[in-house]
Amino acid sequence: DTGVSQDPRHKITKRGQNVTFRCDPISEHNRLYWYRQTLGQGPEFLTYFQNEAQLEKSRLLSDRFSAERPKGSFSTLEIQRTEQGDSAMYLCASSRGGRSGVFNQPQHFGDGTRLSIL
Amino acid sequence: GNSVTQMEGPVTLSEEAFLTINCTYTATGYPSLFWYVQYPGEGLQLLLKATKADDKGSNKGFEATYRKETTSFHLEKGSVQVSDSAVYFCALLNTGGFKTIFGAGTRLFVKA
Numbered sequence: 001d002t003g004v005s006q007d008p009r010h011k012i013t014k015r016g017q018n019v020t021f022r023c024d025p026i027s028e029h030n031r032l033y034w035y036r037q038t039l040g041q042g043p044e045f046l047t048y049f050q051n052e053a054q055l056e057k058s059r060l061l062s063d064r065f066s067a068e069r070p071k072g073s074f075s076t077l078e079i080q081r082t083e084q085g086d087s088a089m090y091l092c093a094s095s096r097g098g099r100s101g102v103f104n105q106p107q108h109f110g111d112g113t114r115l116s117i118l
Numbered sequence: 119g120n121s122v123t124q125m126e127g128p129v130t131l132s133e134e135a136f137l138t139i140n141c142t143y144t145a146t147g148y149p150s151l152f153w154y155v156q157y158p159g160e161g162l163q164l165l166l167k168a169t170k171a172d173d174k175g176s177n178k179g180f181e182a183t184y185r186k187e188t189t190s191f192h193l194e195k196g197s198v199q200v201s202d203s204a205v206y207f208c209a210l211l212n213t214g215g216f217k218t219i220f221g222a223g224t225r226l227f228v229k230a
Contacts, residue, residue, distance in 0.1 A: 042207050042220030091161055104150035104211050107218055109161040
């Protein structure tokens with residue numbers, strides 16, 4: 001169990017640029033989640049995948065955001081035309097789930113990507 | 119809807135003091151409850167969990183009991199250390215759900 005890995009740890013970019021983050025989940029986990037955390041708040045759910053299928057997206061995820069998990073392993077989160085309000089910590093998590101007898105498994109988090117928009 | 123409310127911080131304690139961080143929840147169904155800890159510049163680490171009423175989760179001297187009658191999951195530790203300084207998040211995951219709902223977090227400072 002090598003843990004959830006996120007890259008990069010920090011990203012500084014100018015307003016209007018596109019950014020992409022990567023998440024590598026724990027290898028035996030079939031579920032992958034993206035959350036956003038702003039200063040002084042708890043994480044807020046953005047989207048989740050079961051294997052390669054994106055099954056739920058939050059209303060927080062505007063049209064400028066897109067997430068993929070093409071082979072059911074790593075995932076990418078892209079933000080197009082970044083805005084000041086996108087500055088936050090983007091957290092990825094993974095868990096087992098969705099199979100018979102596997103319920104409410106805790107989500108394991110990576111260290112996050114901190115995005116700063118200039 | 120589902121929600122988690124936890125006591126506001128910061129909480130400042132001296133080393134070896136007793137810690138309580140209150141957490142109450144609102145949920146449909148029978149959620150699992152969690153405490154996560156976040157150290158500066160890091161992601162969230164699962165501290166402990168409880169999956170049904172009256173379960174007690176424990177880890178590293180921390181413990182919390184799932185109280186369905188009071189919809190609470192208070193975090194306790196008998197003797198805190200400086201290294202326990204961090205932000206603590208109470209969270210719930212509803213049965214068959216996928217979205218973990220977090221409280222706003224409580225920052226703990228422990229002085230030597």
